[in-house]
Amino acid sequence: MPKKARSAEKSPRTTTQPPGSAGEIARAHPLALPAAFPIETLVPQVRLQTPAVGQRATRPDGRLHGLGQTRYIDDLAFPGMLYAKIKRAGIAAARIRSIDTRAAEAMPGVLAVLTGREIPVNSFGPSLQDQPVLADERVFHAGDGVAAVAALTEQIAAEAIEKIVVDYEPLPAVFDPLEAMREDAPKVHAPASNIYETKVIRKGDADAALAGADHVFERQYRTQMVEHAPLEPHAAIAVWDPNGRVTIHTTLGRITLGRADISRTLKLPLNRVRIVATIVGGNFGGKNEITQEPVLALLSKKTGRPVKGVFTRGEEFASTTTRHPFVMDYRTGVSKDGRIVARKVRLVLDGGAYCSWSETTLGKACILSTGPYRIDNLLVEAHAVYTNKTMTGAMRGFGAPQVCFAYESQMDEIAATLRMDPLEIRLLNAFEEGTASPTGQVLHSVVLKDSLLRAAQRFGWKEPRS
Amino acid sequence: MKRRGRGIACMWYPIGFTVSANPSAATVKVNEDGTATLLTGTVETGQGSLTVLAQIAAEELGIATDDVHVLSADTDAMPMDTGAIASRTTYVTGNAVRLAAEQAKLILFETAAPMLGVKPAQLEARDRKIQVKGYPQRNAAIGEVAHRSQVVMGQPAIGSASWNPPTVAMDPLTGQGKPFSTYVYATQIAEVDVDDETGEVEVLRIVAAHDCGRPINPMLVEGQVEGGISMGIGFALQEQILFDGAGVQVNPNLANYIMPTSLDMPEIEVDIVDSYDPTGPFGAKGVGEPTSVPTAAAVLNAIHDAVGVRITSLPATAEKVLAAIKQERAHNTKRIPAR
Numbered sequence: 001m002p003k004k005a006r007s008a009e010k011s012p013r014t015t016t017q018p019p020g021s022a023g024e025i026a027r028a029h030p031l032a033l034p035a036a037f038p039i040e041t042l043v044p045q046v047r048l049q050t051p052a053v054g055q056r057a058t059r060p061d062g063r064l065h066g067l068g069q070t071r072y073i074d075d076l077a078f079p080g081m082l083y084a085k086i087k088r089a090g091i092a093a094a095r096i097r098s099i100d101t102r103a104a105e106a107m108p109g110v111l112a113v114l115t116g117r118e119i120p121v122n123s124f125g126p127s128l129q130d131q132p133v134l135a136d137e138r139v140f141h142a143g144d145g146v147a148a149v150a151a152l153t154e155q156i157a158a159e160a161i162e163k164i165v166v167d168y169e170p171l172p173a174v175f176d177p178l179e180a181m182r183e184d185a186p187k188v189h190a191p192a193s194n195i196y197e198t199k200v201i202r203k204g205d206a207d208a209a210l211a212g213a214d215h216v217f218e219r220q221y222r223t224q225m226v227e228h229a230p231l232e233p234h235a236a237i238a239v240w241d242p243n244g245r246v247t248i249h250t251t252l253g254r255i256t257l258g259r260a261d262i263s264r265t266l267k268l269p270l271n272r273v274r275i276v277a278t279i280v281g282g283n284f285g286g287k288n289e290i291t292q293e294p295v296l297a298l299l300s301k302k303t304g305r306p307v308k309g310v311f312t313r314g315e316e317f318a319s320t321t322t323r324h325p326f327v328m329d330y331r332t333g334v335s336k337d338g339r340i341v342a343r344k345v346r347l348v349l350d351g352g353a354y355c356s357w358s359e360t361t362l363g364k365a366c367i368l369s370t371g372p373y374r375i376d377n378l379l380v381e382a383h384a385v386y387t388n389k390t391m392t393g394a395m396r397g398f399g400a401p402q403v404c405f406a407y408e409s410q411m412d413e414i415a416a417t418l419r420m421d422p423l424e425i426r427l428l429n430a431f432e433e434g435t436a437s438p439t440g441q442v443l444h445s446v447v448l449k450d451s452l453l454r455a456a457q458r459f460g461w462k463e464p465r466s
Numbered sequence: 467m468k469r470r471g472r473g474i475a476c477m478w479y480p481i482g483f484t485v486s487a488n489p490s491a492a493t494v495k496v497n498e499d500g501t502a503t504l505l506t507g508t509v510e511t512g513q514g515s516l517t518v519l520a521q522i523a524a525e526e527l528g529i530a531t532d533d534v535h536v537l538s539a540d541t542d543a544m545p546m547d548t549g550a551i552a553s554r555t556t557y558v559t560g561n562a563v564r565l566a567a568e569q570a571k572l573i574l575f576e577t578a579a580p581m582l583g584v585k586p587a588q589l590e591a592r593d594r595k596i597q598v599k600g601y602p603q604r605n606a607a608i609g610e611v612a613h614r615s616q617v618v619m620g621q622p623a624i625g626s627a628s629w630n631p632p633t634v635a636m637d638p639l640t641g642q643g644k645p646f647s648t649y650v651y652a653t654q655i656a657e658v659d660v661d662d663e664t665g666e667v668e669v670l671r672i673v674a675a676h677d678c679g680r681p682i683n684p685m686l687v688e689g690q691v692e693g694g695i696s697m698g699i700g701f702a703l704q705e706q707i708l709f710d711g712a713g714v715q716v717n718p719n720l721a722n723y724i725m726p727t728s729l730d731m732p733e734i735e736v737d738i739v740d741s742y743d744p745t746g747p748f749g750a751k752g753v754g755e756p757t758s759v760p761t762a763a764a765v766l767n768a769i770h771d772a773v774g775v776r777i778t779s780l781p782a783t784a785e786k787v788l789a790a791i792k793q794e795r796a797h798n799t800k801r802i803p804a805r
Binding site: 043047057143173175221224226256257283313314368394401408409413423430440444446447 | 542
């Protein structure tokens, strides 16, 4: 059947193409035209149906992705465009004595060099403005940028940053969040304390309930630093125009906040900054805040040309936000029949060198840390701590995967000790419609038990095991 | 020898964030042929949010998904949006889009009411028609109404609206308050094989039952769940940024930072739990982040079920699992003192 259908198709496309055809133009000007446009734009039936909600509608951008025609930042080019590279510190904590950019500036093909001192307001951050765009006086972690170059090609820019000489005075550093909490630890942002944010949730009397519990379970859990690793790295093109207005094409997922940060760092009114985001090739929280955009804008201003910057994979890891490592101490009191009567949680979040989205992560982790369980007596204390490492920030789950690992690991430990089925102990303690959350919020549309039962049924949890 | 185990984990997750107001605005323009253009300040970051927003606008206007073209992500031209973050787009931006589409629809109703000889409140938009509630045979094509609005009445059908989830600030001493408007719930169950001679863990199967309110687009929900599970498996077993003693990363590349590939992916079964949140657009909540939350816990519980060791620090690399198995064996081996 398939064979017959194929033979009935139109004759295969010829490989030779007439002069002036789209294919020939595409070969002669590879960037001017995509290889081929679809001749007929077929719309799947599912996109044409009403009502629209509930349909498995396909995405209009899917066709472009499939044909390789989606234009990401690195696919865009403007006439006269330059390429920027940022020199990274490579040292975790230091005072910058001097930056010598003369050799880089003398290189043919280098049009501008920028250091942190030239940035009008050299700090940003969503809750604390503790992060320099380029480090000027001090380096707080090894991935910090210390200078940037704009050159005719990416290669020249990469060679030029190697010729920039930075004289560092090394400073004591701290890498472990628990060590960083000690009084005598080196201060990452001296003289401020390394503990830059603390949140508490208190409900009932956890200590008294723990003292009266039939069983008490105590354990420490730890999680690691991970990277979002989107397919598309952070990338942007800045175009400073003769009216003193800057347009930035960028991979930001939050353009309103991005515009505010860029206007603040450049000391420009908001209406002189235009952010155009393209289709972003993966975010997962890692593209929630600005990175190199003010640098590119100022290099464009200095040179009068559009300037593009695309992070290397190494910069993605070392110089953009990552997921917070957590140290989590759980102490849980349980009655003989498996009801959780009290829980004390202490969370320490390794914030790395800058606050970034730690405040939000700390808040969510704190609220979620005791699990989706009815517990009358709670005490949660959570701290976000500076260390001289890559900053941690927003990442899919904002602290929830870490605390879920802890509360669900302990749930299984409790079930095993009490010889209960892990499903049953969860059903026994689960939130219900109208349960008051740890913050006293009465919850609605609660379908936790449904999800437990549906998953168990689909998995075959209750069937005999081989 | 490979030993099989299973592990369960459930979770709850808020939609939106706590720190400050979290608004979105949107504009919906109905063209004179009954198609529409939606303007939003959010950004498509690969999750399909623009398709979901088109579906929400289409539903409110009674037209099809393909009838709505979405423009996004330009601070000069688009209405304000807090951004593609915190699993908020379907819920918060979706509510703004629904309200904006409703505004445009009310203009269409004003136009259609005298055409159909009823009051605007008696009308509904369905199947590309403006029709009288209960009397669908009395209707006018939405294109005809939109054209008349613009060309005869001089009132183009354009609606703009914003929405901000209602929250109550938390008390700084006790943390009591209403930090989020709504939450979602989910359970994942993992089945694994653990090689007790090498410590290697293979995730065979994950069943995921997720609540997202009413799914606006079930296919995109499934896509989010599958993607979230791949991140969860990396978090559970492989991924870790390592630093040397001087605070410099030692594996900042994809050769030495090990992420799951398609070969590491288990069989995934997605179940969308029946749910309807009256505060969301057409009952929807959100699903982006929660999908990666319970995976690691489920996998680690399955490892314990398989080989009886509880790994309390992530990732559970083969080396770590093997060391724990050896320690457990040593602990369980009765030592006979030599005489």
